[in-house]
Amino acid sequence: MPPETPSERRPRLTPAIADVRRAVREAIEVLLRSEGDAPLVLVALSGGPDSLALAAATAFEAPRRGMRAGAVVVDHGLQRDSALIAARAAEQARALGLDPVLVRLVEVGSGPGSGGPEAAARDARYTALDAARRDTGSVAVLLGHTLDDQAETVLLGLARGAGASSLHGMAPASGPFVRPLLGIRRSTTVAACADAGLEPWNDPHNSDPSYSRVRVRQTVLPTLERELGPGMAEALARTAEQLREDGDALDHMAQETIEEIVEHAEAGIAISVGALAANPAALRNRIIRHVVLSEFGVSLSRVQTLAAAALVTDWHGQKGVDLPGIRVVRVAGNLVFQAASDI
Numbered sequence: 001m002p003p004e005t006p007s008e009r010r011p012r013l014t015p016a017i018a019d020v021r022r023a024v025r026e027a028i029e030v031l032l033r034s035e036g037d038a039p040l041v042l043v044a045l046s047g048g049p050d051s052l053a054l055a056a057a058t059a060f061e062a063p064r065r066g067m068r069a070g071a072v073v074v075d076h077g078l079q080r081d082s083a084l085i086a087a088r089a090a091e092q093a094r095a096l097g098l099d100p101v102l103v104r105l106v107e108v109g110s111g112p113g114s115g116g117p118e119a120a121a122r123d124a125r126y127t128a129l130d131a132a133r134r135d136t137g138s139v140a141v142l143l144g145h146t147l148d149d150q151a152e153t154v155l156l157g158l159a160r161g162a163g164a165s166s167l168h169g170m171a172p173a174s175g176p177f178v179r180p181l182l183g184i185r186r187s188t189t190v191a192a193c194a195d196a197g198l199e200p201w202n203d204p205h206n207s208d209p210s211y212s213r214v215r216v217r218q219t220v221l222p223t224l225e226r227e228l229g230p231g232m233a234e235a236l237a238r239t240a241e242q243l244r245e246d247g248d249a250l251d252h253m254a255q256e257t258i259e260e261i262v263e264h265a266e267a268g269i270a271i272s273v274g275a276l277a278a279n280p281a282a283l284r285n286r287i288i289r290h291v292v293l294s295e296f297g298v299s300l301s302r303v304q305t306l307a308a309a310a311l312v313t314d315w316h317g318q319k320g321v322d323l324p325g326i327r328v329v330r331v332a333g334n335l336v337f338q339a340a341s342d343i
């Protein structure tokens with residue numbers, strides 16, 4: 001018998017496959033509303049169960065809605081066998097009828113001020129995925145993050161004492177990236193792969209308990225679900241969604257206020273102390289963070305933000321504070337932000 005072609009591969013429509021397809025269909029419909037004829041979408045495929053289930057559902061749904069679909073596989077070159085793992089994922093994409101783009105990252109450094117090699121690899125991956133999107137003229141890159149990833153992110157944020165801007169988790173869409181599976185449990189993607197006869201790659205990092213995310217996945221979340229109810233992951237994801245709505249509103253207000261009160265002076269970026277003091281703490285802190293990020297490219301921690309804000313609210317005559325690469329001084333009724341290299 002000749003081998004099956006992708007279009008002949010027809011898995012039984014099981015509840016898990018139907019759930020994943022429905023989520024992908026909704027995301028595709030949103031993309032189609034803003035795009036023209038036969039646009040192309042790329043699935044970011046690691047070969048793990050989430051992105052493999054996503055790829056299979058996209059390969060099924062996209063052509064039925066006049067959309068073309070491909071896959072992009074990033075080989076970080078960080079682990080033994082990474083080239084083989086990437087080649088296997090590319091082969092799986094091809095078998096599903098998705099044209100794969102294979103990107104090999106040559107050097108992933110951890111760069112100054114970054115969050116270490118894991119964060120550097122993630123940043124490099126996002127950059128590579130977006131470059132692949134531009135090179136192929138695709139409208140978006142679909143990522144396989146699930147509701148479990150979202151719940152884990154919220155729990156890890158709580159454990160760090162994070163604020164709303166971390167506890168809001170991952171956005172369903174941010175820039176060129178779309179996460180259709182944020183409402184789907186990981187158990188569903190695993191079942192969808194099994195039902196479709198797909199064999200995902202299980203990254204050994206995903207079961208290595210030296211990572212706190214793995215301990216949350218294997219122990220913390222299952223314990224919470226057992227003790228507080230099986231809807232715990234959904235509840236955490238709902239909390240993230242509500243915090244995101246509130247956070248988006250505050251970001252919008254902060255941006256509007258920035259346009260009114262920030263001045264580009266010769267000495268640096270100046271903001272009137274009176275105008276900052278007139279805003280509630282949540283807005284004031286956001287204004288400071290946004291200004292420092294947009295003007296100096298520095299992402300302030302909460303402690304650093306509060307140190308700068310204290311020059312407004314708790315001023316005891318001290319001249320200023322030094323933050324990474326920036327000095328903030330209080331002069332003549334203004335907070336002035338200066339690049340340390342200019343002083």
Ligand SMILES: Nc1ncnc2c1ncn2[C@@H]1O[C@H](COP(=O)(O)OP(=O)(O)OP(=O)(O)O)[C@@H](O)[C@H]1O
Nearest residue numbers: 044045046048049050051052072073074143144145
């Ligand atoms: N090497 C890669 N190449 C392409 N996309 C990737 C790669 N690694 C991760 N992604 C994308 O980012 C998403 C989240 O990454 P994460 O590290 O949580 O995934 P994973 O555990 O490796 O696999 P999966 O999410 O597919 O089960 C993936 O679902 C996938 O869409």
